[in-house]
Amino acid sequence: MLLRWTLAIFLILFSLTGFSQTNNQWEEDFRQWVEAEDLEMSSVEELYDILSEKAAHPVNLNQATREDLEQLPFLTAQQVEQLLAYIHRYGPIRSWGELQMLTTLDTKRRQLLQNFAYVGEAKEADNRLRLDSVFLHGDHQILFTGKIPLYTRKGDEKGYLGQRYRHSFRYQLTYHDRVKLGVTGAQDAGEPFFTGRNRWGYDFYAYYLQVKDLGRIENLCLGMYRVQLGMGLIINGGFYLGKLAILQSMGRPTTVLRPHSSISTEGYLQGAAATIRLHKNWQLTAFASYRPLDATLNKDNTARTLYYSNYHRTTTEMAKKNNTHEADLGGSIGWRKGTLYARANILYTHLDRTLVPQRANASYRRYDAEGQDFLNMSVDYGYTNARLSFSGETAIQRHGALATIHRISYRLSPAFTLLALHRYYDKKYTALHAQSFAEGSNIQNEHGVYLGFTWQPSSKLTLNWYADYAHFPWKRYQVSLPSDAFDTMILARTLLNKKWSLEGRYRLHIRQMDNTDKTMLVNRTEHRARLRLNFEAPSGLSLQTQVDGVAVNFKKSYQGYMLSEQIAYQWRWLQLSANAAYFHTDNYDSRLYLYERSVLYNFSSLMCYGKGIRYALISRADIGRHLMLIAKIGVTNYFDRNKISSGLQEINGSSMTDVDVQMRWKF
16 A cells, blocks of 8 residues: 555656646636536547647648538637638738637637647648658657556456556557547456457557548548537537537537547447548548447347447456447538538448347337337538528438427627527437437437527626427336426626636526326426636636535435635646545435546546545646656545445445556657
């Protein structure tokens, strides 16, 4: 034990040396977008991974494509159009101050954009690629990440096939914005390493090659990649925005074809994909994929459920590894003229096992996806001008069930923008790769309307509000009758002076659920509130004081609150951050979430419930231009229990400490 603590302290002290400066301001804005959302953590981590990658390899704004700008979730459709139109009309942008000429681009978004783009000379396109130039003049990066638990789980002693350490590596070669080549290996705690079925080392590998601007081939991806078409009704392997974050982009859809470089094992395809320019106004995207999946099997060897957690720690979990395979074939043909566009999309999916969901005593699964072959088709369309932006997608599956979503945003003034969104997803509609705006967990069995606005009545005050109503015509989990849900949030941010700012938010979420006897529906009402005070000094010091509260009424009443403080300091080559939080909640239903800074490509959002305290220290040092070191130690102490978690994850004690370390080498 003494050796482990000595190692942890040594790593932290060692990281306090270096010679370079960094800037991660966009991470605070990202946290504000997603921390109040009911988003799947895999989607949050995927979006964070995209932005981290773009921050590490910013694009030349004068040569950025529409796809480059559309992958930045804080830009609205009007802002993307105005940026592209300005450069096309007036030529290359010479300085960031020139962007003040764009009426749609406010100060905050101009600042955010500087994290992901730079103003450089516009160069003539050169379609030639030489391998020696790519490897000799490209940017190489190797990243090693490890998580060391200073405690023992029950499964570590007996049950897990591997060691308790989590680790991963990434290698990537980037040549300008034209070539990306890389491989990623990832290992979860408890999984075997270079033994058993993992005799090739890591439990998961991602490998990819992306090449852009090869004549008419605008984008070519080989290996593992992700596809997003339209608004995600047939396939979305990228990310989706929640109800608060969608106000930042005003619901703008995007078409994405990009390599899969993260440690996430969900949402990617494996094979080849390309986007081809057919004509000035016509574009074709086509892709083919064959990849393994994990599945829980029925007694007749059909697949009961597709298993996406991809943990392979135990014999049972390892037996599911790659026991099913999926083939996908699809594409999109699109037309665009100015700000008007339309696309037709298609996706065919075949499983080598028949998918047969278990419906005994689970009538809410009556319309779950079933079979071996799935076909989905859609059309998406849109139009944008200086004030109005409209987009939509309508999809149909092989048996005729329909899904459709439309959104419209309108700038009533430079300070006030209104957004409206409507969706209808038939209860019989199924699409294995669909992911779009929804109150429920699937693009199925939902009819809803969303309204929201952003308003900046002064340079120091910003208001965001939304209200969303959804109706579910068929049964859901723990809901045995048609039901409704309502969700609304108001958020206000104000600048008190140059150093101090204040933010407050309130959210009300009402969902109908079964009562104890399952004879009728009752409301589950959830109130959440937050008040945050921020201080940021030019010297590099920042402070954040936050109070969170929650009250849940469902059969019984539950409450909870959390007090947290974060302090960060940046001086040239050194970044230090420390945080502490005290939480006090009645149970899991009244849980609260705490964001912590962490290592690169890792969004850390902790779920806190019960009574306890959480504190952490993280340091980052950039040694010259080539080497970066990060070390973090985090401790959670519970006051209301002497055991943490259950099953093989059980820890015999009331405290848990983790050490995260990361090293990046650029050459």
